[in-house]
Amino acid sequence: xxxxxxxxxxxxxxxxxxxxxxxxxxxxxxxxxxxxxxxxxxxxxxxxxxxxxxxxxxxxxxxxxxxxxxxxxxxxxxxxxxxxxxxxxxxxxxxxxxxxxxxxxxxxxxxxxxxxxxxxxxxxxxxxxxxxxxxxxxxxxxxxxxxxxxxxxxxxxxxxxxxxxxxxxxxxxxxxxxxxxxxxxxxxxxxxxxxxxxxxxxxxxxxxxxxxxxxxxxxxxxxxxxxxxxxxxxxxxxxxxxxxxxxxxxxxxxxxxxxxxxxxxxxxxxxxxxxxxxxxxxxxxxxxxxxxxxxxxxxxxxxxxxxxxxxxxxxxxxxxxxxxxxxxxxxxxxxxxxxxxxxxxxxxxxxxxxxxxxxxxxxxxxxxxxxxxxxxxxxxxxxxxxxxxxxxxxxxxxxxxxxxxxxxxxxxxxxxxxxxxxxxxxxxxxxxxxxxxxxxxxxxxxxxxxxxxxxxxxxxxxxxxxxxxxxxxxxxxxxxxxxxxxxxxxxxxxxxxxxxxxxxxxxxxxxxxxxxxx
Amino acid sequence: xxxxxxxxxxxxxxxxxxxxxxxxxxxxxxxxxxxxxxxxxxxxxxxxxxxxxxxxxxxxxxxxxxxxxxxxxxxxxxxxxxxxxxxxxxxxxxxxxxxxxxxxxxxxxxxxxxxxxxxxxxxxxxxxxxxxxxxxxxxxxxxxxxxxxxxxxxxxxxxxxxxxxxxxxxxxxxxxxxxxxxxxxxxxxxxxxxxxxxxxxxxxxxxxxxxxxxxxxxxxxxxxxxxxxxxxxxxxxxxxxxxxxxxxxxxxxxxxxxxxxxxxxxxxxxxxxxxxxxxxxxxxxxxxxxxxxxxxxxxxxxxxxxxxxxxxxxxxxxxxxxxxxxxxx
Numbered sequence: 015x016x017x018x019x020x021x022x023x024x025x026x027x028x029x030x031x032x033x034x035x036x037x038x039x040x041x042x043x044x045x046x047x048x049x050x051x052x053x054x055x056x057x058x059x060x061x062x063x064x065x066x067x068x069x070x071x072x073x074x075x076x077x078x079x080x081x082x083x084x085x086x087x088x089x090x091x092x093x094x095x096x097x098x099x100x101x102x103x104x105x106x107x108x109x110x111x112x113x114x115x116x117x118x119x120x121x122x123x124x125x126x127x128x129x130x131x132x133x134x135x136x137x138x139x140x141x142x143x144x145x146x147x148x149x150x151x152x153x154x155x156x157x158x159x160x161x162x163x164x165x166x167x168x169x170x171x172x173x174x175x176x177x178x179x180x181x182x183x184x185x186x187x188x189x190x191x192x193x194x195x196x197x198x199x200x201x202x203x204x205x206x207x208x209x210x211x212x213x214x215x216x217x218x219x220x221x222x223x224x225x226x227x228x229x230x231x232x233x234x235x236x237x238x239x240x241x242x243x244x245x246x247x248x249x250x251x252x253x254x255x256x257x258x259x260x261x262x263x264x265x266x267x268x269x270x271x272x273x274x275x276x277x278x279x280x281x282x283x284x285x286x287x288x289x290x291x292x293x294x295x296x297x298x299x300x301x302x303x304x305x306x307x308x309x310x311x312x313x314x315x316x317x318x319x320x321x322x323x324x325x326x327x328x329x330x331x332x333x334x335x336x337x338x339x340x341x342x343x344x345x346x347x348x349x350x351x352x353x354x355x356x357x358x359x360x361x362x363x364x365x366x367x368x369x370x371x372x373x374x375x376x377x378x379x380x381x382x383x384x385x386x387x388x389x390x391x392x393x394x395x396x397x398x399x400x401x402x403x404x405x406x407x408x409x410x411x412x413x414x415x416x417x418x419x420x421x422x423x424x425x426x427x428x429x430x431x432x433x434x435x436x437x438x439x440x441x442x443x444x445x446x447x448x449x450x451x452x453x454x455x456x457x458x459x460x461x462x463x464x465x466x467x468x469x470x471x472x473x474x475x476x477x478x479x480x481x482x483x484x485x486x487x488x489x490x491x492x493x494x495x496x497x498x499x500x501x502x503x504x505x506x507x508x509x510x511x512x513x514x515x516x517x518x519x520x521x522x523x524x525x526x527x528x529x530x531x532x
Numbered sequence: 533x534x535x536x537x538x539x540x541x542x543x544x545x546x547x548x549x550x551x552x553x554x555x556x557x558x559x560x561x562x563x564x565x566x567x568x569x570x571x572x573x574x575x576x577x578x579x580x581x582x583x584x585x586x587x588x589x590x591x592x593x594x595x596x597x598x599x600x601x602x603x604x605x606x607x608x609x610x611x612x613x614x615x616x617x618x619x620x621x622x623x624x625x626x627x628x629x630x631x632x633x634x635x636x637x638x639x640x641x642x643x644x645x646x647x648x649x650x651x652x653x654x655x656x657x658x659x660x661x662x663x664x665x666x667x668x669x670x671x672x673x674x675x676x677x678x679x680x681x682x683x684x685x686x687x688x689x690x691x692x693x694x695x696x697x698x699x700x701x702x703x704x705x706x707x708x709x710x711x712x713x714x715x716x717x718x719x720x721x722x723x724x725x726x727x728x729x730x731x732x733x734x735x736x737x738x739x740x741x742x743x744x745x746x747x748x749x750x751x752x753x754x755x756x757x758x759x760x761x762x763x764x765x766x767x768x769x770x771x772x773x774x775x776x777x778x779x780x781x782x783x784x785x786x787x788x789x790x791x792x793x794x795x796x797x798x799x800x801x802x803x804x805x806x807x808x809x810x811x812x813x814x815x816x817x818x819x820x821x822x823x824x825x826x827x828x829x830x831x832x833x834x835x836x837x838x839x840x841x842x843x844x845x846x847x848x849x850x851x852x853x854x855x856x857x858x859x860x861x
Contacts, residue, residue, distance in 0.1 A: 024709065032704070032712055033697045037663035039720060043730040048737045052583050074694030075624040082621030085614040099542060125571050125679075129590075132686055133674035136667060145693065148670055152686055156613040159567035163614075166566055170544035178549035184576040197578040200589055466579045502550065520545075528540045 030071040035064070038141035052137040056203040058275075059268035063140030066263055069255035072149065080248075081156070088160060088245045095238050096167045102528050105234040105302040107172065107521035108512050111365040112300040113165060113239060114174045116227050118364060119192045119292060121161040122183040126196040128154035130207055137204040143263075146256045150212075153249040160245065164238040171524075172517050174365050177502040182364055185479065186501050187470035188292070188356075190420045194467060195289050199282075201463075205264065206278050212257035214282035218323065220250060221315040222290050226297050229305045265330040272331050277459070283335040284452035287344075288419035294349035295356070298378065299370060307381035308349045312341070337452040343428045346382055350390040355424050357397065358409035362494065364503050366512035369398050389431050406511070410494075412471045416449035417464050418456050422471075425449050441465060555603075564610035569603055572679045592677050595742035596811050599804055602678030608796045609684075609789070616687045620694070623782055630778040631701060639775040640705050647773035648706055654764065654834045655780070656703040656715035657725055661756070662696035664732040665689075668748040672741045681745075684793060688749065691790070695783055702779050724829035731826035742801070743815055749794045751819040754853065755827060757787035758846050764834050795857055802858040813860045820850070820861065 024032070041049050053060075072080075094100070104110070131151035135144045162179050169175035183189045199210035215223070228243030230236075261279075264271045294308035306314075316338075324334045353367075360367040370378060375394065378386045400407050413422035414436075427435040437454035439446050441461040448454040457464045473479050477486065480496040498505050507516055547553070548561035551570045577588040587593055592602070599605070611619070634640055640648070669689035676682040703711035719725050735752070738744050761784040768776045802809045824847060831839040854861045 024704070028709075029704075032709065033700055036700065036712055036716070037659055037693075037696050039660060039716070041733045041736065042720075043733040044737045049733070055583070073697050074690060075628060075697070077690075078617050078620040078624050078694070082617040085617055089614060097539075099540060122571070122573065126573070128686070129572075129674055129682070132670050132682075132689075135689075136670040136674055141663075144670075148666075148686075148689060148693070151670075151673065152613070152690055155683060155686065158571060159563075159613050162566050162571070163563055166548065169549060170546060171542070172545070176546060176550050178551050178570065180571050180573055181551065184573050190578075193573075194578045197589060201577075201579040201581040203582055463579050463582075468576050468578050524542050527542065 026071060027068075030068060030073065033073050034068070034145045035141040046139065050137060050139045052204050053139050056205045056274070058205040058264055058271050060140070060264075061267055063138075063142065065266070066140050066142040067259055068142050069146060069259040070252050072252075077149065084245050084248075085156075085160075088241060089163075091241045092164055092167070092238060095241075099524075099528060100237050101168055101171055102521075102525050103235045103237060107517045108366070108368065109230075109234040109236065109300070109302050110168060110172050110517065111174070111367075111512070112227070112230055112234075112296045113168060113236065114365040115292065115296055115300070116239070117161065117165045117175055117179055118177070118182045118186070119189055120223075120227070121158050121165075121179040123192055123196050124154050124158035124161065125179070126200060127211060128152070128158060130196070130200045130211060133200070134204045134207055134212075143260065146259075150253050150256060153253065156249070157246055160242050164242045167238060171520065173504065173515070174508040174517075176504075176508075177364070181502050185470075186364055186503070187359075187362065187415075187474075188421075190415075190468065190470050191292065192289050194420050195285055198285065198463075205274075208257070208260045208264075209275060209278040210282040210285075212253070213261045214257075214279065214286050216250070216253045217257035218283065218316075218320055219286045219290065220254065221319065222311055223293055224250060225315075226293050226305065226311060230296065230301045233303045233305050234301060261327070262330070265327075265332070276332060279332065280335040280337065281456050281459070284337040284450075284456065285419065287337070287341055288416075288421060288449075288453070291348045291352045291421060294345075295352040298349040298381075299353040299374075304377065307378075309345045309381060312345045316341070337450075340428050340450065340452065344425070346385040347389070347426060347431055350378075350382070350386065351424050351426070352421075354390070354393060355413075355422055358407065360510050361408050361505075362498065362501075362503075362509065364501070364508050366510065366515050366517065368512045369394050369401070385431065412474060414447060415469045415471050416453050417446045417467055417469070418448050418453035419450075420467065420469060421449060423447065423449050562610065563614065564607075564612050567612040568606075568679045568683060570679075572677070572682070590677060594675050594677065595740045597742040597801055597808055599678075599801065599808075603680050604800050604804070605678065605681040605797050607680060607684045607793055609793055611684055611687055620691070623785060624694075627698065627779075627782040630781060631705070634705060634775050634778060639778075643706075643773050643775050644771060647768055647771055647776065650764075650834060651702065651768070651773070651776050652706055652711055652714070653718070654830060655699055655760065655776075656706075656711055657719045658756075658760065659696040659699040659703070659712075659715070660719045661728065661732055661752075662692045662699060664736060665692035665748055665753070666696065668735055668738075668744045672745055676741045676745075681797060685745070688790060691786060695786065698779070698782055702776070705779065724833055727826040727828070728830060731822055734822075745794075745797065746812060746815040747819040749790075750798055750854075751816060751823050751850075753787065753794070754791065754850050755820070755823050755843075755846055757783070757791070758849065759827065759831060759834070759842070761787055763842050763846070767835070795853070798854075798859070799857045809858060809860065816854055816859055816861045820847070 040046060047053065128151050131147045131154060135148035135151050138144050165175060183193045199207050202210065228240055231239035231243060261275065264275055297305065297308045297311060324332065356363055357367045357369065375391055379391065397407050413424065415422055423434055423436050425435050427433045435450055437448045437451060439448065439454055439457050439461065446457060446465065448457050474497055479500050481500050484496050495505060503509055512518055547559055548566065552561040552565055555569060556565065572590055574590065581587065581589055666689045669685045669692060673682050673686035673689060676685060700712060703715060719729060735744060735747050738747065761780055765777050765780060765784060798812060802812050824843060828843065831843050835842050851861060
C-alpha cells in the first residue's frame with residue numbers, strides 16, 4: 015500500500031483554501047466572460063483573484079453549527095417573550111413607533127441585501143469573495159426573517175405593523191428613501207454593490223444604523239428586538255470585515271480602480287447619510303428613553319471612528335468624501351427637520367407622531383445648544399399652542415421630493431438654516447430637483463439612472479397610487495383616503511397622533527391588567 | 533394530575549400580518565409563512581438593472597415558466613433560515629463524528645486499496661461538480677422569483693458548498709492535499725472527466741433560472757446522486773469500504789431530502805399549465821441525454837463493465853420519478 019506514513023498537518027489557512035478556492039477552475043468549454051458576464055462592465059480591473067485575503071474562514075459545517083446554536087437561543091427568547099406578555103415590559107407604547115420604522119424601513123432592506131449578495135456571490139470570478147458574499151447573503155435572509163419573527167408579536171397587539179415587511183416599502187412616500195437606496199445599489203454592478211452595501215452601508219455606517227435601533231431597544235425594554243440585535247452581532251462583524259477587505263482588494267489590484275472606487279465612496283457615503291436622517295430622527299424624538307443624540311452619535315461613530323478608517327485608506331489615495339463638510343453642519347439640523355416633517359404629515363404615515371414635551375425639549379436644547387432653541391423650539395411650541403386650541407396643524411399639500419435621495423425638500427442651505435435648499439439640473443430638456451449639492455452631484459453623474467426614480471409624490475399626482483378601480487370623479491372623492499387605502503394604512507388607527515391613539519389606550523389598559531388587581 | 537399555571541391573558545388584536553390572513557385565513561401563521569411569503573418586492577422598482585435593462589430587479593420574465601402565483605412553489609420542508617440551519621447542524625454533527633472516528637482510529641488505512649483508489653478517482657473530483665451546483669443555485673437565489681423558491685435555492689447552494697467541502701475532506705483523509713491536486717488535474721484534463729466538465733460548464737451559462745433548476749437540481753442531481761450515494765455506496769459497503777460510506781452519509785441523507793423538495797417544485801409547476809408541462813418535459817429530455825452521456829465515462833471508472841446497466845437502472849428510476857411528477861418524458 016502506498017499510503018503515506020505521516021500525513022502533513024494542514025494549517026488553517028491552507029485547509030480553508032482547499033475548502034473554498036480550490037473548488038473553482040478556469041472554464042474552457044465556455045468562455046470565462048460568458049460564465050461571469052458582470053465581471054468587467056463597471057471598469058474595475060482585477061488581475062489576480064488569488065490575492066484576495068479571506069476576511070473570515072468559516073467552512074459550512076462550522077457555519078451550520080454556530081448559526082444553529084444562535085438560532086436556538088434566539089427563538090427560545092422570542093417564545094418566552096410571547097408567552098409572558100413581554101411587550102408590556104417596554105418603557106412606553108410610544109417607543110413602538112421606532113420599531114414600526116424598523117420593520118417597514120429596514121427589514122425589507124435586509125431581504126434585498128440577501129438577494130444582492132447572492133448575485134455578488136455568483137458574479138465575482140474569484141471563489142474567495144464569492145463564498146464570503148454567499149455567507150452574507152444567507153445571513154441577510156436570517157436577519158430579515160428573525161426581525162419579522164421578533165416583531166410579529168408586537169403586530170398581534172399594536173397597530174401599524176399589520177401590513178408586514180414589504181407591502182409598504184414599495185408604496186409609502188418616505189419609505190422610497192431606504193428602498194431607492196437599495197434599488198440603486200442592486201441595479202448597479204457587483205463591484206459598486208460591494209462599495210455601496212458591503213463597505214459604505216455595512217462598514218462605515220452600520221454603527222449609525224443598526225446599532226442605534228438595537229441600543230434604543232435595549233434602553234426601552236424591548237427584549238425581542240435587542241435579542242435579535244445581540245444574535246446578529248457576530249454576523250455583522252463578519253460583514254464589516256468583508257466590506258473592508260473588498261475595498262482594499264479593489265484598490266490593491268490596479269491603480270486605475272482608485273478614481274472609480276473614490277466616486278462610489280463619495281456617492282454612497284452621501285446616499286447613506288441621507289437615509290440616516292430617519293435614524294437621527296428616531297434617536298432624538300422617538301425613544302422615550304434616549305440613548306444619545308444624533309449629533310453625538312455622528313461625532314463618535316463617523317467623525318472619530320470614520321476618521322480613523324479614512325486615515326487608514328489614505329495610503330491607497332482614498333480621500334474623505336467632500337460631502338462630509340456639509341454633514342458637520344447638517345448634524346445639528348436634520349433630525350429636527352425630519353421630525354417636523356413627519357409631524358405635519360402624520361395623517362399620511364404608518365406610525366404615530368407627537369410633539370416633544372417640556373422635558374424632551376430641554377434635553378434637545380442641551381444636546382443642540384446652537385440650533386434647537388433658535389430654530390426648532392419655536393416651531394414645536396407654536397404647533398403645541400395650535401393643537402391646544404384644537405387646531406392641530408396638518409400639511410395637506412404634498413412636498414416636492416429630491417430626485418436622488420427622495421426625501422422631501424425640507425433641508426436647509428448649509429449657510430442659512432432658514433432657507434430651504436434646492437438644486438436644479440437639466441437633462442434632455444426636463445428640469446430635475448435635488449435637495450443638496452451631494453444629491454445634485456450624484457444626479458449629474460448618472461442622470462439616465464435617476465430620471466427613472468419612482469417618486470411617490472409625482473405618482474400620487476399622476477393618479478397611480480389609488481386602489482384598483484378607484485373612480486376619482488365620484489362625489490366626495492377624497493384622494494388622501496384612497497392613497498392611504500392603497501398604502502394599507504388604516505386611517506385613524508395606524509396614523510395621526512400617538513396621544514389619543516388605540517396603542518396608547520390599550521397599552522395603559524393591559525399594563526394595568528398585568529400590574530394591578532382591579 | 534395536571535398543574536395549571538395561571539397567566540395574565542390578553543386577547544390579541546390580530547393573529548398575524550394581513551397578507552397572510554388573505555392567503556391562509558385569519559389564524560396564527562407559522563414562522564415559515566411569516567418569513568417567506570410576500571417578502572420579496574413585486575411591483576415598484578426605481579431603476580432598471582444596469583446588467584439586465586429589459587427587466588426590473590425582480591422580474592417574472594427571467595424564465596419561460598409561467599405561474600399564476602409564484603408562492604405556490606412552497607418548500608415541503610418548510611425551511612426558513614432557523615429551521616434550515618438547525619436541521620443541517622444536526623446532520624453535520626453526525627458527519628463530524630464519522631470523520632473523527634475515521635481519523636482517530638486510522639480507519640481509512642483499512643480500506644482496500646482498490647476501493648480507496650475508486651473513491652479518489654470518482655468522488656474527489658466531484659467537488660468541482662458540486663461547486664457548479666453552488667453557482668447554479670446562487671444564480672437562482674439572486675434572479676429567481678418569489679421567496680418560497682429562491683430561499684431554498686440559496687440553502688441548496690450552501691449545501692452544495694458543504695458537500696464540496698465534505699468531498700474535499702474525503703480526499704484529505706484518503707491521500708492528503710495531493711488527492712486534491714490529482715483530482716483537479718483529472719477534472720481539467722483527464723479524458724473521462726471532460727464530458728462532465730463540459731456539461732457542468734454549459735449549465736453555468738444558462739440564463740433561464742428555472743431551466744437551471746431543472747438541469748441542475750432535477751436532472752443532474754437526480755442521476756448523479758443515486759449513482760454516487762446509492763449504487764457506488766452499496767459497492768463500497770459490500771466490499772469493505774464502510775469507512776467511505778460513513779464519510780458520504782451526509783450526502784446520502786441530503787440528496788434524499790432535497791429530492792423531495794425538488795419534486796414538489798416540478799410537480800406544482802407542471803400541473804400549472806400544459807405549456808409549463810411541455811417546457812419542463814423538453815428540458816428534462818434534453819438534459820437527461822446530455823447528463824447520461826457526461827456521466828458514462830465516470831460510471832465506467834466506478835463500476836467497470838456493468839456501468840451501462842447501472843446507468844440504465846438509474847435512468848429508469850429517474851424516468852419513473854418524472855412520470856410521477858406529471859412530466860411527459
